[in-house]
Amino acid sequence: MLLAASAIALLPAMQARAQSGELVLYCSVGEEWCRVMSEAFSRETGINVLMTRASSGETYAKIKAEEGQPRGDVWWGGTGDPHLQAAQEGLTEEYRSPVLAELQDWAVRQAETSGFRTVGIYAGALGFGYNSELVDDPAPACWADLLDPRFADDVQVANPNSSGTSYTMLATMVQLMGEDEAFDYLTQLHNNISQYTQSGSAPIRAAATGETAIGIVFQHDAVAQTVQGAPIVTVAPCEGTGYEVGSMSIIAGGPNPDNARIWYDWALSPAAQELGASAASYQVPSNVNAATPPEAPRLEDVRLIDYDFATYGSSETRTRLLARWDAEIGSLPQ
Structure with missing residues (x-):
């Protein structure tokens, strides 16, 4: 893929600033997209990327555990809430x-919300997908429909401690319903949950293979399964839904700070952002000059809530909600 003009202009300056040949990347999107980005960056800059892929919650926990002796340079991808928490806690740098x-x-x-310690790189709306070969009419169209007893043991969602996708769902329900009502909903939904997965996209992969009927995920992950030929129908819930601003942060005190900035500038370029589609990732890119994949769900067609990223990405709120989920939902028998 040809580099857009802005990326071409940036590359000589990027290469001139490099002081070593390595970048340690913590990546929180799908494995294929992580790999495509890493390989393209290495080809274009000559910097070797040492990439580790993990979900957003897992990556936040890793960076927190390494505080004071960081091993990573850049955290790329994953939902914005844990990036904002990391920024508030001084784990990432401006x-x-x-x-x-x-x-x-x-x-x-x-x-701006993070004091320029993170930045948006893509956006995507929360929803769910169902396997049309396993779900009879009436098809689920709303969050409330997932409580139907006919879906007993046939819904999957991730654990919000490891998955940014699932934390976005938790925060979305609190904002849609009120906190106590949201936890009541999640308690009822638990009756239909067969598994709380570690990865946010795993539930829709399970639905695609028929392991479960419904997966609660970001809508672009459901679309990706449909594009690959699975009988998955993507749903934007009728009550409204939250969304993610997938984010990128430079880890404070990382071993290769100059190369981290080189990656950061490159990853915001149109050409780099357009690589997602080649990895079957259909988010809306943040650079206005990057082409949005035609398969990407149109955010303007989704009833989006006014998601409060500052509040639900704060250390206090995120820590409290996850602790309450552990106490009231995670502790329930399966």
């Missing part, structure tokens, strides 16, 4: 990329 001027408003707001 950086204002020259590419900021090219970004969507929601990506810039993410940067």
